[in-house]
Amino acid sequence: MNKKKILCFGEMLWDKISATDKRPGGAPMNVGFHLQKHGHEVYVVSRIGDDEDGTDLLKFIEPAGLTTDYIQVDPSIPTGVVNVFLDEKQNATYDIAFPSAWDFIQLDEKLIKKVQEVDAIVYGSLAARHEISRNTLCYLLKAKAKKIFDVNLRAPHYSKDLIEDLMLFADIIKLNHEEMEIIASWHGEQGKSLDAQMRWLGETFSCATVCVTRAENGAAMLHNGIFTEHSGFQVKVENTIGSGDAFLASFISGIFNNDAPDQIVSDACALGAHVATFKGANPEYNIEEIKCKSIF
Numbered sequence: 001m002n003k004k005k006i007l008c009f010g011e012m013l014w015d016k017i018s019a020t021d022k023r024p025g026g027a028p029m030n031v032g033f034h035l036q037k038h039g040h041e042v043y044v045v046s047r048i049g050d051d052e053d054g055t056d057l058l059k060f061i062e063p064a065g066l067t068t069d070y071i072q073v074d075p076s077i078p079t080g081v082v083n084v085f086l087d088e089k090q091n092a093t094y095d096i097a098f099p100s101a102w103d104f105i106q107l108d109e110k111l112i113k114k115v116q117e118v119d120a121i122v123y124g125s126l127a128a129r130h131e132i133s134r135n136t137l138c139y140l141l142k143a144k145a146k147k148i149f150d151v152n153l154r155a156p157h158y159s160k161d162l163i164e165d166l167m168l169f170a171d172i173i174k175l176n177h178e179e180m181e182i183i184a185s186w187h188g189e190q191g192k193s194l195d196a197q198m199r200w201l202g203e204t205f206s207c208a209t210v211c212v213t214r215a216e217n218g219a220a221m222l223h224n225g226i227f228t229e230h231s232g233f234q235v236k237v238e239n240t241i242g243s244g245d246a247f248l249a250s251f252i253s254g255i256f257n258n259d260a261p262d263q264i265v266s267d268a269c270a271l272g273a274h275v276a277t278f279k280g281a282n283p284e285y286n287i288e289e290i291k292c293k294s295i296f
Contacts, residue, residue, distance in 0.1 A: 002256045004119040005041045007145070008032040009137055010127030011102040012046040012061075012071070013080030014053055015241055015281065023241070023280040024060045026080065026102070027124050027150055030242045033282045034249030034271070035122075036065050043114060045140075047072040047101040047133075053079035054101070064282070070111060074101040090239040090276075091215070096126070096154060103130035107139055115143045120252070124150040125166055129157040141169045150248055151175035153182060160186055164205070172209040172255065173201065174248050180212050194229075198222040211251055211265075213244055218269050221251075221261060228261040233273040242281020247272030 010028035017023065032042040044066055048054030050073050057079065058068055080100030085093045105127070115121070121140060128134040141147055149170035151163065163183065167173055175183070177194070184190045184197045187204070198210045202222055210222045218232030250271040254264030270290050275283060 001039050001253070002258070003039055003041065004256050005043070005117060006032075006035055006120045006122060006252070007043045007045055007070075007115060007118045007140070008035070008122045009045045009105070009140060010124050010133070011080055011100070012044065012048065012057055013082055013100065013102065014057070015082050015084050017084045017086070017239075017241075017279070021279075023282075024057055025082065025242060025281045027152060027245050028122060028127065029057075029061065029066075030245035030281045031122050031150070031249050031252075032066055033061075033064055034246045035252065037285075037287060038249060038253040040253070042066055043070050043118065044068075045070040045105060045111060047074050047077075047103075047105045049074050049077055049079035049101045051079055053081065060282075070114065072101075072106060074104055077101045077104055084239075084241060086239055090237045092239055092241050094154060096157065098157075099130065102127065103133050105133040105136050107136040111136075111140070115140045115145065118143070118145050120146040120148055120256075122148045122150060122248075122252070123166070124152040125158050125163055126152045126154055128162060128166060134162075146171045148172040148248075148252060149174070150245075151179050151183075153179045167201075167205040167207065170205065170207050172211070172252075173205070173207050174211040174213070174251065176244065177212055177214045177217075194220055195222070195227045198227070209255065211248075211268075213247055213272070215240070219247065219265055219272075221265050223255075223261055223264075226261055228265055230262070230265040230269045232269050235273045235277050237276045238279045240276050241279075243272040243276040245281060246275040 011026035
């Protein structure tokens with residue numbers, strides 16, 4: 001395995017599925033959790049409130065082996081909370097509290113130093129909804145590290161200009177099929193084949209690697225001009241919270257390991273499907289079992 005130092009920037013929060021069921025989440029933290037299980041050295045950069053929810057998140061993240069050195073504590077803004085609504089297929093939609101502590105991630109000397117040491121930065125669009133965290137992120141994206149953009153179109157927390165600005169930084173862009181169609185529609189590319197849309201996206205934003213997830217229908221990757229797809233794995237879904245984040249972590253590892261394109265997509269689909277069989281975004285699992293597909 002090609003171990004890398006990876007900085008995951010953005011939201012860490014509680015996904016509240018019901019009044020009595022809350023689970024740790026936030027895409028950057030979830031991706032970091034799964035990258036750590038793949039053997040990488042991960043630094044989660046976020047901000048929590050000085051409250052019980054914040055303390056509970058730290059209690060979760062520390063045993064997972066993730067450092068808390070770059071998780072800031074806000075004296076007045078609460079820890080982020082997301083109310084999760086599940087449809088009949090257990091697909092999730094979200095009501096995201098604003099403001100949340102992660103909207104106010106500050107740039108400090110410790111963070112400026114660390115970003116010069118890492119191999120990659122994973123970031124999403126949701127963490128850029130407020131100018132404080134957005135300005136911090138834009139500074140970090142000037143570093144030489146590989147930039148991996150996890151598009152996250154959560155209305156009303158994005159704009160066309162914001163998404164396109166963030167894509168221009170990216171070496172890898174990951175999004176789902178609905179997000180691909182929305183972005184394509186901004187330029188009259190909607191309704192075209194997925195292959196054509198991905199090639200258009202890569203060419204327009206000078207990005208050599210584009211990945212699109214398709215829920216139960218697997219995923220597709222365009223990498224250095226080669227289009228690869230996988231039809232996915234059929235599993236009994238508990239809910240889809242965090243399955244895309246697990247997918248991305250496996251995908252990133254495959255890219256860094258220089259795995260064959262079909263293996264990268266297959267492994268990522270397998271992990272994403274496995275996580276969907278749990279109620280939370282960060283279950284325990286054995287990566288080698290999943291790679292051998294013995295769970296299916």
